[in-house]
Amino acid sequence: MKSLIFRICTAAILLFSAAQYANAANVVVIANPDVSVSADDVRDIFLGEKQFAGNTKLIVIDNAAVQGSFLSQVLHMDAGKYNGIWTKKSFRDGLTPPAVKSGDAEVIEFIKRTPGSIGYVTSAPSGVKVIQ
Amino acid sequence: MADIFDFGIGRARPRRQAAAVLGASIFGVCMIIAVPASARVIDVPAQTTAAPVQPVAATPNNDAQMQVMQQKLEAIQNELSQMTSGLVNQSGSNAGLPLHGFMDVGYTLNSQGNNVTANPNVPNPRGFYEGRLSFYMAPQFSDRVRALAEPNFEVDQLDGTVGVDIERLQLGYAFSDAATLWAGRFHTPYGYWNTAFHHGAQIQTSIFRPRFLDFEDSGGILPAHTVGLWGTGKVRAGRGKFTYDWYLGNGPRIAGAQPVINPVVNPSDYQTGGLDPNIFGDDNHNALAGFNLGYEFPGMLDGLKLAVHMLNGKVSAYSDFPTTQFSSTWLNTTDLNVGGGSLVYLSNDWEIMSEYYGFNDKNMEDDSKHKSRAGYAQVGVNFDEVTPYIRMERVILDQADNYFSMQANGQSYARQVLGLRYNLSQKACMKFEMMNSNFMQELGRTALSYRSLNVQYAIRF
Secondary structure, X not given: XXXXXXXXXXXXXXXXXXXXXXXXXXXXXXXXXXXXOOHHHHHHHHOOOOOEEOOEEOEEEEEOOOHHHHHHHHHOOOHHHHHHHHHHHXXXXXXXXXXXXXXXXXXXXXXXXXXXXXXXXXXXXXOOEEOO | OOOXXXXXXXXXXXXXXXXXXXXXXXXXXXXXXXXXXXXXOEEOOOOOOOOOOEEOOOOHHHHHHHHHHHHHHHHHHHHHHHHHHHHHHHHOOOOOOOOEXXXXXXXXXEOOOOOOOOOOOOOOOOEEEEXXXXXXXXXXXXXXXXXXXEEEEEEOOOOOOEEEEEEEEEEEEXXXXXXXXXXXXXXXXXXXXXXXXXXXXXXXXXXXXXXXXOOHHHOOOOOOEEEEEEEEEEEEEOOEEEEEEEEEEEOOEEEOOOOOOOOOOOOXXXXXXXXXXXXXXXXXXXXXXXXXXXXXXXXHHOOEEEEEEEEEEEEEEEOOOOOOOOOOXXXXXXXXXXXXXXXXXXXXXXXXXXEEEEEEEEEOOOOOEEEEEEEEEEEEEOEOOEEEEEEEEEEEOOOOOHHHHOOOOOOOEEEEEEEEEEEEEOOXXXXXXXXXXXXXXXXXXXXXXXXEEEEEEEEEO
16 A cells, blocks of 8 residues: 555656656757857856956847746746846946847847847757857 | 828938838738738748748749749848847837836834934934835946936935935946946945945845944944945956955045033933035045955855955044035044954845944044944845844944044944845835844943834835
8 A cells, every 4th residue: 555655656746747847948048159158157147247258248138938947947046036136236236137038039039130149048049159 | 191101211200110111011911911822832930030931832833923922021021120129229228218216115113202212313203204215227328338326315304304315326337347447426335235235125124224334314323425436346266256345435524513412411412423425525635445355155155255344534523514515613533444344145045144343443633542343143034925034233332432422323232123024026015123222321322222113115116
């Protein structure tokens, strides 16, 4: 009996985990080809700590369609904390929070034609640099 | 009538032009949809609007039509792209000046009614009160040139009149991530609190600042504002970050001080002096200078920051509030020396803040030296939208030190605060705070103890 309960619980946990995994969208951080940053810089860039890559001013773009996945997978925080950080950042340092695009197509199009831009999408297209 | 069909092309009418382009684009899209299914052979990948389109199937009879359609589609894509770009720019830094701010209202009860603080100049009445309305604007003039202004409206605690202050007015230049130089009026970057929360009640966990870190016009004993130059930045050091601030500006003065007080003989005799940041010239031509050096830990200790800070300047006290800058009656001058440190740990669950200030001042008239100290520690725990917190403040000030004896709020005290913050939304919160305050009996001061209950409703926009 104990063995049966254990198996049922294990199966339930596995199913739940699989469902959670299936709901989490894959996130790829991309940038304009002229941007020279590493994966280690991504957190700092999206939290306003790193504003320049060499002499290039970074233009950070949020993707409304996959922001939740990006925040949880890459920055390890929720939208409330992310917005709170940017409120404090702009109030303290006079920085402007990232502009928000509606989805992958807008982000990709913007990044391809804007030097210094960096954002995230669900799959990496050609013509941009994949950071992470 | 001609104007109706004139889309403004060639004129400076961007809105009409954009409307015309949008109309043409929508018309084009409708035409594409209206094309018979046999002719709909263009497959546009959903994620790559700019990618070249490829015909899937075509008959010899409509090849020419297909090419025309492709050209039209590409033209529409370009137009939409340009319009999107325009909208992005409008929502960014080029769309005028976004105005943000904070406001709060509150209610206070205390155990002794009105006029209970150690400084009768700053009464603590019972009842509802109007808090601050603080705006902030951060226009960006280029990639590196930036500005920040924080006009603040607040009610005078003494007479209820509304005063307006430009609490911060900074013009800056960012050389890199490691160096930004600001000029103007800024919050003096000592410790942590003074540059973390400014005048924004909503982003501050508690209702009140630690008493000794209050702003000058609220009875603070440290120069919360400085007019001058401020350099700040962060540099990677290993996996962590080294942070620094340095500043140089007008030293403050103490205005409206009483040269001699004796509340034991006369209970209505009390000190009335207060810090003035000297926003329009330095009275004694002695600059205030200081630095704050810190380290932000990485990895398992992410969120932990340790810092040390020092501050030096000569502060003169005057017996009146001058009508002109240098017309006051000089009383004395103190060589102010402050050193200390701060420990801050901010994580998803915890919010720990503590600061220490050690004073080693010298009265310039007799060269006597005096040591004092002040500090606080605050701990909060985040349970989703609820954050209970506790704070202990302890301030021991030598009354033989002119810097403190000339200030109305230069009295030693201990305070304990127990509070609860509840986030109604990301931009609004309610705070409930119980406070126990004990002011010490010392030279020129009378002892005082009271408890208070405070409620605050604060928002940001």
